Amino acid sequence: MADLDELRTTFFEECEDLLDRLGSGLRELAGGAGAGPDDTVHAVFRAVHSIKGGAGAFGLDDLVGFAHLFETVLDGLRAGRTAMSPALAEDLLRAGDMLDDLVQASRDGAPPPAESLARAVAGLERHADGDGDDPLDDFVFEPVALQLDAPDTAPDTGAADPAIWTIDLAPAAAMYMNGNEPAALIAALAGLGPLQVAARTQGVVPLAGFDIDDPQLAWRITLAGDADRAAIDHLFDFVEGLARITVTRGAPDMAPQADPTGSAPPAAPAADEPAAAPPRPAAQPAPAAAPATVRVNLDRVDRLANLVGELVITESVLSQSLAAAGLASNGEIAGGLDRMRHLAGEIQESVMAIRAQPLRPVFQRMERVLREAAQATGKSARLVTTGADTEVDKTVIERLVDPLTHMIRNAVDHGLEDAATRRAAGKPEEGTITLTAAHRSGRVVIEIGDDGGGINRARVRGIAEDKGLVSPDAVLAPSEIDAILFMPGFSSKAEVSAVSGRGVGLDVVQREIQALGGRVGIASSEGAGSAFTISLPLTLAVLDGMVIEFCGQTMVLPLASVVETMGRADTTIRTTGTGGRMLATPGGLVPMIDLADRFGLRPPDTAGDPGVLVVIEGDDGSLVAVTADRILDQRQVVIKSVEDHCGAVPGISAATILGDGRIALILDPEALLHAAGAGPVAFAGGIA
Amino acid sequence: MTTAQPALAATMAAAPAAPPDEVVSFRVRDMDFCVGIGFVREIRGWTPATVLPEAQSYVTGVINLRGTVVAVIDLAARLGLGALDPGPRHVVLIVAIGERLVGLLADAVSDIMPLDADLVKPLPAQVAERTRAFLGAVVTLPDGRMLRMLDLARILPPSLGGLA
Numbered sequence: 001m002a003d004l005d006e007l008r009t010t011f012f013e014e015c016e017d018l019l020d021r022l023g024s025g026l027r028e029l030a031g032g033a034g035a036g037p038d039d040t041v042h043a044v045f046r047a048v049h050s051i052k053g054g055a056g057a058f059g060l061d062d063l064v065g066f067a068h069l070f071e072t073v074l075d076g077l078r079a080g081r082t083a084m085s086p087a088l089a090e091d092l093l094r095a096g097d098m099l100d101d102l103v104q105a106s107r108d109g110a111p112p113p114a115e116s117l118a119r120a121v122a123g124l125e126r127h128a129d130g131d132g133d134d135p136l137d138d139f140v141f142e143p144v145a146l147q148l149d150a151p152d153t154a155p156d157t158g159a160a161d162p163a164i165w166t167i168d169l170a171p172a173a174a175m176y177m178n179g180n181e182p183a184a185l186i187a188a189l190a191g192l193g194p195l196q197v198a199a200r201t202q203g204v205v206p207l208a209g210f211d212i213d214d215p216q217l218a219w220r221i222t223l224a225g226d227a228d229r230a231a232i233d234h235l236f237d238f239v240e241g242l243a244r245i246t247v248t249r250g251a252p253d254m255a256p257q258a259d260p261t262g263s264a265p266p267a268a269p270a271a272d273e274p275a276a277a278p279p280r281p282a283a284q285p286a287p288a289a290a291p292a293t294v295r296v297n298l299d300r301v302d303r304l305a306n307l308v309g310e311l312v313i314t315e316s317v318l319s320q321s322l323a324a325a326g327l328a329s330n331g332e333i334a335g336g337l338d339r340m341r342h343l344a345g346e347i348q349e350s351v352m353a354i355r356a357q358p359l360r361p362v363f364q365r366m367e368r369v370l371r372e373a374a375q376a377t378g379k380s381a382r383l384v385t386t387g388a389d390t391e392v393d394k395t396v397i398e399r400l401v402d403p404l405t406h407m408i409r410n411a412v413d414h415g416l417e418d419a420a421t422r423r424a425a426g427k428p429e430e431g432t433i434t435l436t437a438a439h440r441s442g443r444v445v446i447e448i449g450d451d452g453g454g455i456n457r458a459r460v461r462g463i464a465e466d467k468g469l470v471s472p473d474a475v476l477a478p479s480e481i482d483a484i485l486f487m488p489g490f491s492s493k494a495e496v497s498a499v500s501g502r503g504v505g506l507d508v509v510q511r512e513i514q515a516l517g518g519r520v521g522i523a524s525s526e527g528a529g530s531a532f533t534i535s536l537p538l539t540l541a542v543l544d545g546m547v548i549e550f551c552g553q554t555m556v557l558p559l560a561s562v563v564e565t566m567g568r569a570d571t572t573i574r575t576t577g578t579g580g581r582m583l584a585t586p587g588g589l590v591p592m593i594d595l596a597d598r599f600g601l602r603p604p605d606t607a608g609d610p611g612v613l614v615v616i617e618g619d620d621g622s623l624v625a626v627t628a629d630r631i632l633d634q635r636q637v638v639i640k641s642v643e644d645h646c647g648a649v650p651g652i653s654a655a656t657i658l659g660d661g662r663i664a665l666i667l668d669p670e671a672l673l674h675a676a677g678a679g680p681v682a683f684a685g686g687i688a
Numbered sequence: 689m690t691t692a693q694p695a696l697a698a699t700m701a702a703a704p705a706a707p708p709d710e711v712v713s714f715r716v717r718d719m720d721f722c723v724g725i726g727f728v729r730e731i732r733g734w735t736p737a738t739v740l741p742e743a744q745s746y747v748t749g750v751i752n753l754r755g756t757v758v759a760v761i762d763l764a765a766r767l768g769l770g771a772l773d774p775g776p777r778h779v780v781l782i783v784a785i786g787e788r789l790v791g792l793l794a795d796a797v798s799d800i801m802p803l804d805a806d807l808v809k810p811l812p813a814q815v816a817e818r819t820r821a822f823l824g825a826v827v828t829l830p831d832g833r834m835l836r837m838l839d840l841a842r843i844l845p846p847s848l849g850g851l852a
């Protein structure tokens with residue numbers, strides 16, 4: 001049973017890929033773009049078909065039934081019986097979403113969402129083939145396959161001996177790489193009827209010239225008996241796209257590129273075959289272009305990352321001990337250590353790269369989110385994405401889905417105006433939401449923009465005042481008003497809407513992004529739209545840190561929140577009545593925190609020399625100056641969880657391991673700011 | 689923390705019913721203690737720990753256990769015997785309590801010995817309240833020595849998933 005579970009898991013993993021392919025194909029179809037509509041329809045059809053095939057093997061009847069109906073409609077489109085129309089495009093997109101939902105439901109063992117399923121089925125049935133058959137009873141594969149298979153021999157098809165199938169099987173390298181065995185396939189075919197197999201060796205080169213990536217060995221199989229075409233195709237489901245397979249009705253000599261004996265190589269070299277081979281509807285484009293991939297459990301990658309981290313530390317401990325033993329000046333030892341450090345660094349980078357994934361799947365999900373949001377609000381909108389290939393750590397990607405979903409909904413619901421307003425403003429009725437990703441100085445920046453009306457600042461301010469978030473006499477700059485959107489409890493729609501409401505606001509988005517070590521920014525221009533910018537670290541596993549020391553303790557401040565550092569001599573410090581101290585800066589007074597006191601390492605030291613001051617900034621723009629004895633270093637540190645084994649520690653977000661193997665705690669700037677009672681600077685005195 | 693609790697409750701429930709077959713005995717100050725060998729993951733020499741802010745006084749700090757951050761508890765301080773001044777001669781027993789790893793600072797590990805269930809006795813009434821709170825039972829050895837069996841769940845502070 002364990003094997004079956006494993007297969008099941010693999011199936012659902014493959015479904016994800018197939019659904020991705022399906023999604024992009026459907027969007028291409030809907031947008032009328034793509035590499036020729038035929039190719040796209042075929043690609044979409046194949047994806048649905050593969051899902052159906054797998055689902056059948058696992059007895060997922062709901063999925064099979066729906067996929068089959070879907071296939072039927074696609075088949076009509078493919079054969080030209082149905083014409084593409086906006087209504088069809090919409091129903092297809094909805095069907096794609098539904099298929100996605102059904103796959104999820106099947107994986108989780110949940111019941112299918114009956115209502116939306118019925119809607120999607122009704123949508124598809126409108127477009128199902130007009131040939132009167134109940135599409136669920138009609139296996140559509142057969143007639144079309146024959147038509148497209150062998151156009152040259154099409155007239156012969158009817159006359160061909162119905163009791164003989166000719167199957168050409170030419171495995172590509174990918175088929176062997178996936179562990180498929182041609183002999184097993186042939187043996188399975190033997191189960192359908194008596195067969196004759198001839199190996200086609202004409203392309204096979206002597207062993208010396210053997211190219212493992214370009215296998216030439218092929219087989220021609222003649223299958224007698226009344227085997228069903230569907231049954232034959234079913235056998236090849238698992239190698240679809242991994243081999244060139246043609247199935248033709250009739251004896252070999254009636255089939256194209258006949259090779260009656262198989263032993264007498266025809267003059268045509270194997271290389272010509274692709275051109276001669278008739279396109280089989282279910283054959284994928286040669287997979288050779290895509291690099292080979294393996295699926296690896298994330299735990300294994302994490303373990304590798306951990307071990308490499310240890311290797312780096314061990315190397316640095318070793319080099320310190322060698323230095324202590326006075327051996328560091330030895331050229332050979334120093335050189336060897338250098339090379340080792342270099343290699344360890346490269347391994348570390350490679351491991352991180354394994355975890356990096358393109359943002360594309362998330363972006364594709366957003367297409368659906370947009371579609372649903374547009375439908376729910378009655379607005380018309382399209383999503384324009386750029387930079388979907390930008391790579392980010394897998395864990396970051398997973399945790400981006402919720403905030404992005406929320407922001408896309410928000411952009412449609414609050415950002416875009418309704419059609420009438422847009423017309424009046426001279427904009428196209430269809431709103432445009434842009435989703436852009438790019439790498440910028442070691443971080444990934446994602447921007448969600450809309451071409452709507454921009455933030456109505458007067459209204460935002462009015463609501464904030466009504467809710468008591470801002471005092472009426474506070475003087476706020478436009479950007480400060482924009483920042484109100486992120487304040488907890490602020491929601492600019494009077495009633496909670498089904499689309500972006502749900503009682504949560506942008507403050508939740510901000511919290512989620514901050515939890516990822518990111519920041520959210522906002523820019524808006526009246527009448528032209530708004531743009532939210534999310535800046536994220538590339539990985540959750542490392543952090544750019546400033547290593548500081550105080551009272552003999554070494555700690556790390558995330559560099560992202562450090563605004564500036566200054567020596568004691570350059571600063572003016574004012575004491576407040578309550579014993580607190582403030583740093584006077586050109587921008588105003590900044591509260592100070594004595595880290596040693598904060599962590600109970602020594603009593604508050606109000607008079608002494610604070611050494612250095614590091615000004616850190618919170619995500620809401622508030623500032624606080626922390627004192628330290630000195631700054632040791634600025635470097636990338638590997639983040640280790642403290643919480644796993646030590647529980648949550650106030651003021652500490654994580655830990656890292658220093659070059660000497662000791663642990664340094666990573667300070668949580670937000671907690672420090674919170675402790676300092678530092679509110680957002682803009683609202684100081686303004687918040688009720 | 690929520691994940692650790694059920695596991696902990698399970699160890700608690702199992703402890704009195706079936707004493708461990710084998711124990712690791714160690715010394716703290718001049719007293720002998722032991723824990724079931726099943727809890728002990730490894731025993732390592734003392735390495736300087738990094739102070740954990742706002743932790744209880746008996747939490748010496750955190751150490752690097754091959755890339756994992758593990759808190760070390762000073763057993764002497766925890767048992768009210770006065771904090772140890774750890775040096776290279778001290779040892780840290782890494783014990784697993786549920787999903788969580790914790791280091792126990794001790795003077796020395798004495799022995800790993802099989803345990804005869806008959807030797808495990810409930811605590812005598814005269815044991816001081818403070819010490820009593822952390823002990824599950826006592827083991828009287830044939831040579832007259834007495835091993836105090838630690839109740840690990842009670843040794844840990846609540847912030848580390850202990851029972852307060």
